[in-house]
Amino acid sequence: MKYLFVALCLFSMTNAVELFYDDGTPQWLSYGNAAVWFYTEDFFPPASSIQLTEVEMWFYHHSSYPWDTSEFYLEIWSGDDETFLEEQLHQSLETAVHYSPILIDVSQENITVGSDFWILENNELSAGGWPSAMLDGSPPAVPHSYGSEGWITAGDLLFRCFADEMSIESISWGALKTIF
Ligand SMILES: [Ca+2]
DSSP states (O other): OHHHHHHHHHHHHTOEEEEOOSOSOEEEEEOSOEEEEEEGGGTSSOOSOEEEEEEEEOBOOOTTSOOSOSEEEEEEEEOOTTTOOOEEEEEEEEEOOBTSOEEEEOTTTTEEEOSEEEEEEEOTTOSSOOSOEEEESSOOSSOOEEETTEEOOSOOBOEEEEEEHHHHHHHHHHHHHHHO
16 A cells, blocks of 8 residues: 555656646637637646646537548647737647547647637638537636637637646745745
8 A cells, every 4th residue: 555655646747737627628619819818827826937848629520510621730829818829839730530539749830828818729731610629518607618709608629738747836835845
């Protein structure tokens, strides 16, 4: 039992923190550009910056709404809920799949974000706004998903990301030492 406990501690020390607003249950789909605004204090105490390691995105290909392309640009931007997209930190060409997660490893790219940032599906490669992103069915208290018609209030996009836990802790500790 003791060994298991130590092993679990070691695992959690190197674990990544997952940031997400959705409840994991698909309900709707969204076509057109789609983005989620992340506010890091929703997930852990204030940190001046964190490093992103991975992005997870879910899409839904409904038979009544065929996609003209599965390709889109994943973009990560700095910016908050008032400034919106400020500075582009990442862009990569990705391929959506129906109803299963696509995982994009960005751990080697040194993507450091502040307290607010955006994950955007840019679908300028499509004439119809495809591929369609997946939304949950539980309305958020504070909207974090943004679509072609503005803030989405019916649910949350299933766009998630992972941050390096060590980068959060070291920076939080640094901030504490400055205050006290
Ligand atoms: Ca929700």
